[in-house]
Amino acid sequence: MTVPEFSPAFWFLAGAVAMLVLPARARASAFLLFPLASLIHIWFLPTGVLQAYAYLDHELILLRVDGFSRGFGLAFSLAALVIGIFSLRVTDRLQQTAALFYAGGSIGVTFAGDFFTLLIFWEVMAVASAMIIWAGPGRAAAGAGLRYLIFHLFGGALLLAGIVLLWHGGGGLEIRRFDAAASPAVILILLGVLVNAAMPPLHAWLPDSYPKAGVTGSIFLNAFTTKVAVYVLIQCFAGWEILMWAGCFMALYAVCYAVMANDIRLILSYHIISQVGYMIAVIGVGTEFALSAASLHAYNNIIYKTLLFMGTGVVLHAVGTTRLTDLGGLARRMPLVVALYMIGAFAISGFPLFSGFVSKAMILEAMGENGGWLVHVLLLAAVGTFLSVGIKLPYYTWFYRESGLEVKPYPAHMPLAMAILAAACLAFGMVPGWLFAWAPSAVEFQPYSVYQVVEALQLPLATFVAFWFFRHKILGEPKIALDLDWFYRKSAPLWETLFITRVNRVFSATQDILDHWTEKAFAFARNPARLLREVPDRFDANLQRADLGSNVGLILVVVVLLTLLSLW
Amino acid sequence: MKLVGWIFLFLIFAGTVAAQYWDDPAKFPAYYFVYGLLGCLLLLFVTKVVAKKSIMRKEDYYDRS
Amino acid sequence: MVDFIHDNYAYWAIMLLLVIGLYGMLMKKNLIKKLIGMVIFQNSIIILFVTAAYKWGATVPVVDPGRSTDEIANYLNPLPHTLMLTAIVVGVAIVGVGFAIVISIYRNFQTLEEPELLERMK
Amino acid sequence: MTGDHSVVLIPVIFFTAALLVPLCRRGSRRWPYWVALVSSLLGVAASGEALWRTLSTGEAIHYHLAGWRPPMGIELIADPLSAFFCLLITVVTVFVLWHGRSLVESETPGKAVPFYSCVMLLLGGLSGILLTGDLFNLYVFLEISSIAGYALVAIGDKRAPVASFRYLILGTIGASLYLLGVGFLFMTVGSLNMGDIASVLQTRAMSPVEISALLLIVLGIGVKMALFPLHGWLVDAYTHASSTATSLIAPIGTKVAAYVLIRALFYLFDTDLVREGIPVMNALAVMGAVGMLWGGVLAMAQTDLKRMLAFSSVGHVGYIALGIGLASPLGFIAAVLHTLNHSVMKAVLFLICGSLRQKLGDNALDSMNNSLRLRMPWTMAAFTLAAISMIGLPPTAGFFSKWYLVLGSLEQGKWHWVIVIVLSSLFSVVYFFRVLERVYLRPQEGAEEEPAPARDESRPSMLAPVLILSASLLLLGLGNVMIVNHLIRPMLPAGF
Structure with missing residues (x-):
């Protein structure tokens, strides 16, 4: 079957435009059409460079398909489709438009063949995702959205700088694997990508903003940005040994914060970072098997992480809060949701028979062969994962004690969407071959060995036993753990004074001084004795204007100066 | 938790130990159990004791200026 | 040196006019005086064109039986003079617009002294 | 002397309309408006036809006025560059007039007839500047358009006459400097026809008189273009003129001056000689770069939207000057592309200023808050798009001209310009996000008690041009490869 050869991102962009014009009633159902179209389109796309335009002295490659981009594209489209089902009740035009732009940007990056195209879709993603955060409730979302946008524009600037350097250095702009011999251009690109991958210390935007988005907003956010970064890392930075260390550090660091967190969406947000750490670590290994492991883990992660976020989304929708210290005893009111959530939790913890087990086993296998003792760091992170997502979160949310919260009914399409994803978790876990079929290269691996299962x-x-003995101590109090966003959030007033108020003052003073001295100079020319006159009032940007004579004088000075310079 | 549950968990544990021994007698059979237990305790210690003293703040920390 | 000054005396006069015009715009506070300075400045350039096109001993470009038409030096180039007619018209139009604006400034602020005007505009 | 009169038709249409407008005041009150709009549309058609013809044949169209051949007579020339600028200014005018139909009446009651007459005069002068092939004729058209500009600025708020007077004095100095330069050139070369002069100048080295002539022409036009230290008139004039007048003058006035600069530096004089012999190119680039920073900094300090945009104009004129100053094909492309993009962006922004002024009464930044987003969602969306384009984020139009500028600077190894460009983009992020933050995030005072403000969008005749222009920013951005290859590359002077 032949299909039109344009980037599947355009389905989403067309959808976003359609959202702008469709009436509220039709929007939510029409929303589903576009991911579905993209899913089918990607399924039938042949491999290779399919859509390219000459631009200046290089090519803009809008559509380049290989094993990785096909897998990621399918996973993203599936996520958008299922989240669309979950959010059938949403009527907010801004959020729906932004969501499609966001997914479109992600798919666009996935199929981009050169850095210029990638950059454009990258910025679309940044702006659209900030819009999604802004659609969240309250002032907290507004502030977090602005911080998020600034952080990502900064990341985009790093990327742009790297791309300009790359272009200037004569290296073509097509997306390719870079040698580990680092040039400044490549380092800048890496840093720009790592901002999106939420690599500590560039990660603070993620836990700051994701928990503040709306019910469906945070579900959307979790699926795309970090995984797109993982995709770019796979394509460009495979085999960089430093990533192995960075990934392990990332996995453990985020798990510690997840154990401390008191907000269930914050726990899951930190686990995004932790899971991306697994992928980055194995990208650092760089063998073909390791890259398959990384991408399969990313696909699984998109599926079960979305499932988990949907579980917390239902809780937020039904109860109105996500703080662990307020929740408890809700299991009887939403048994189906608890069951579906637990499937996701077992998947992320890597239980046998669940999807996470397969890809995690592949990661541990690849790391064990090449990374030495680093694999133990990942194991420790796995302990923390099960502790916080598998036990702590569900236990205090749905069991433990009666919170007495009122539970609003939630629409049936929410558990339906969760059930689709849960089925995928189970299917991939029980029949690993179905998962391997998505892999970019053929995988010869048997996850169900005694060693892995044990x-x-x-x-x-062991984690459960330890938890059970300390279960009354672990809940703690309603507090937050400071993360690196402290540095910019707490110091914002300082920066404002330093870079805005002061700078403004300096420049207004400069203008003041300039005005003053032109005035003085002409006053002096008129009557030298008047130099002793006092200074004019403070400068007001709106009202102060130099007199006409100063402007005429300025013209005269420029003419004379330039003429002298030229005729010298 | 009821006794039945504990017995069930112990059976799993015993099963894994036996399977591990059968697979590779040279290895310490409950290695991952001990590693998990110690690791979990370490994590709890770091996050609940050390961090509580250093980086935990009230929830309205950022709103107060 | 003296010759250089003497031979080009018209240009010195033009330079003087130009500087007077600039001085008026730079130093005078009254808007009318600034406008006068502008007119002087503009006219000095017009005179420059006229002067540059003038030739000693030449006549207007109307065929004169007493003068040979083969010798270019006998006749003036009429182009700069006609161009300057246009430039004068343009200048007059600008002065007209300038005066109209000055009147409306005076209506709005009751002054034509620039420092006072800037003060009242705040 | 062929039968094609479309070239001469463009200024003729506008001058005729300038006379027709006062004549038809006795008819319906709407007549002046329709005369102006229809003649602008005719202008669009004529210049579009000229552009299409010169692009398709690859040759410039020469029209000899009254049949007098140059160098005796005056000729009008439409080559891709001038025809493109003609099309640009007429199209922008159509949109501005469309938007201003009710605004002119409400903002300056009773002044509609002189307003439209001046607009037509302005357009006639500007199109004359673009089309003429004679340096003195250019001066005359320059002054015609300037006089119309002074009058347009004077039709504004209470302070407008003062702004207009300052504009008049400085503008006249600029024009006089230009005339002085033309005089010098005429004295040494003996012709006023651009083609003649070019053929003489490009065969020999420049004498000091010719160098001074070039400097005087560049600086005189620099005043009209509001190049950085010569920009004293611009800010007040843009702030105090009426909304429609500003949105007309701001996008096209300075751009036509930029055209004259391009014409003089790349077509009249020998570019290589200019680049090597005298520092005028570098001076242009330096003035542009300083202007970019200066405009950005002062724009951040403003408390009035219109004044902020005026300062940002100073900065963006700097981009064009920098592009010209690079004196390379990429710099040329950047300059022309930025003229196009900036015209459209500034038109959108100033038109929105007008819409806001009609609804809010003024343009003070302090009074803006998120009720605006609810009251005028479409207008604000257009504003956001234009702001993003001004900042220069892909894929909007503003990005690509900056991109070419960066490429042009890098090509010559001039890293400092790249830093300046990035810095000035950051400045524009700051001053535009100050506005966007207010519009989208800052809650109304006492918003809890009051109900959310109802939808109060400006009327369709004002909304439509704003939306079309801002949507075209995306088109210009996405189609920039086509524009550069098919439109701007044919303009490149022969030496490149």
Whole structure:
């Protein structure tokens, strides 16, 4: 079957435009058409460079398909489709438009063949995702959205700088694997990508903003930005040994914060970082098997992470709060949601028979062969994952004690969307071959070895035992743990004074001084004795204007100066 | 938790130990259990004791200026 | 040196006019005086064109039986003079617009002294 | 002397309309407006036809006025560059007039007839500047358009006459400097026809008189273009003129001056000689760069939207000057592309200023808050798009001209310009996000008690041009490859 050869991102962009004109009633259902179209389109796309335009002295490649981009594209489209089902009740035009732009940007990056195209879709993603955060409730969302946007524009600037350097250095702009011998251009690109991958210390935007988006907003956000970054890392930076260390550090660092967090969406946000850490670590290994492991883990992650976020989304929708210290005892009121959530939780914790087990086993295998003792760091992170997502979150949310909160009914399409994803988790876990079919290269791997199963059972078992003995101590108090966003959030007034108020003052003073001295100079020319006159009032940007004579004088000075310079 | 649950968990544990021993007798059979237990305790110690003293703040920390 | 000054005396006069015009715009506070300075400045340039096109001993470009038409030096180039007619018209139009604006400034602020005007505009 | 009269038709249409407008005041009150609009549309058609013809044949169209051949007579020339600028200014005028139909009446009651007459005069003068092939004729058209400009600025608020007077004095100095330069050139070369002069100048080295002539022409036009230290008239004039007048003058006035600069530096004089012999190119680039920073900094300090945009104009004129100053094909492309983009962006922004002024009464930034987003969502969306384009984020139009500018600077290894461009983009992020933050995020005072403000969008005749222009920013951005290859590359002077 032949299909039109344009970037599937355009389905989403067309959808976003359609959202602008469609009436509210039709929007939510029409929303589903575009991811579906993209899904089918990607499924039938052949491999290779399919859509390219000559631009200046290089090519803009809008559509380049290989094993990785096909897999990521399918996963993104599926996520957008299922989240669309979950949010059938949403009527906010801004959010729906932004969501499609956002997904379109992600798919556009996935199929981009050169850095220039990538950059354009990258910025579309940044702006659209900021819009999604802004659609969240309250002032907290507004502030977090602005911080998020600034952070990502900064990341985009790093990327742009790297691309300009790359172009200037004569290296073509097509997306390719870079050698580990680092040039400034490549380092800048890496940093720009790592901002989106939420690599500590560039990660603070993620836990700051994701929990503040709306019910469906944070579900959307979790699926795309970081995974797109993972995709770019796979394509360009595979085999960079530093990523192995960075990824392990990232996985552990975020898990610690997740254990401390008191907000269930914050726990899951930190787990995005932690899971991306797994992928980055294995990208650092760089063998073909390792890259398959990274991408399969990313696909699984998109699926089960979305499932988990949907679970918390239902809680937020039904109860109105996501703080663990306020929740408890809700299981009887939403048993189906608890069951579906637990499937996701088991998947992320890597239980046998669930999808996470397969890809995690691949990661541990690849790391064990090449990374030495680093694999133990990942195991420790796995302990923390099960502790916070698998036990702490569900236990205090749905069991433990009666919170007495009122539970609003939630629409049936929410658990329906969750059920689709849960089915995928189970299917990929029980029949690993279905998962391997998505892999960019053929995978010869048997996850269900005694060694893997034993490890995957004993670790959570021990975690559960430890948790049970301390279960009354772990809940703690309604507090937050300071993360690196402290540096810019707490110091914002300082920066404002330093870079805005002061700078403004300096420049207004400069103008003041300039005005003053031109005035003085002409006053002096008129009557030298008047130099002793006092200074004019403070400068007001709106009202102060130099007199006409100063302007005429300025013209005269420029003419004379330039003529002298030229005729010298 | 009821006794039945604990017995069930112990059976799993015993099963894994046996399977591990059967697979590779040279290895310490409950290695991952011990590693998980110690790791979990370490995590709890770091996050609940050390962090509580250093980086935990009230929720309205950023709103107060 | 003296010759250089003497031979080009018309240009010195033009330079003087130009500087007077600039001085008026730069130093005078009254808007009318600034406008006068502008007119002087503009006219000095017009005179420059006229002067540059003048030739000693030449006559207007109307065929004169007493003068040979083969010798270019006998006749003036009429182009700059006619151009300057246009330039004068343009200048007059600008002065007209300038005066109209000055009147409306005076209506709005009751002054034509620039420092006072800037003060009242705040 | 062929039968094609479309070239001469463009100024003729406008001058005729300038006379027709006062004549038809006795008819319906709407007549002046329709005369102006229809003649602008005719202007669009004529210049579009000229542009299409010169692009398709690849040759400039020469029209000899009254049949007198140059160098005796005056000729009008439409080559891709001038025809493109003609099309640009007429199209912008159509949109501004469309938007201003009710605004002119409400903002300056009773002044509609002189207003439209002046607009037509302005357009006639500007199109004359663009089309003429004679340096003195250019001066005359320059002064015609300037006189109309002074009058347009004077039709504004209470302070407008003062702004207009300052504009008049400085503008006349600029024009006089230009005339002085033309005089010098005429004295040494003996012709006023651009083609003649070019053929003489490009065969020999320049004498000091010719160098001074070039400097005087560049600086005189620099005053009209509001190049950085010569920009004293611009800010007040844009702030105090009526909304429609500003949105007309701001996008096209300075751009036509930029055209004259391009014409003089790249077509009249030998570009290589200019670049090597005298520092005028570097001076242009430096003045442009300083202007970019200066305009950005002062724009950040403003508390009035219109004045802020005026300062940002100073900055963006700097981009064009920098592009010209690079004196390379990429710099040329950047300059022309930025003229196009900036015209459209500034038109959108100033038109929105007018819409806001009609609804809010003024343009003070302090009074803006998120009720605006609810009251005028479409207008604000257009504003956001234009602001993003001004900042220069892809894929909007503003990005690409900056991109070419960066490429042009890098090509010559001039890193400092890249830093300046990035810095000035950051400044524009700051001053535009100050506005966007207010419009989208800052809550109304006492918003809890009051109900959310109802939808109060400006009328369709004002909304439509704003939306079309801002949407075209995306088109210009996405189609920039086509524009550069098919439109701007044919303009490149022969030496490149």
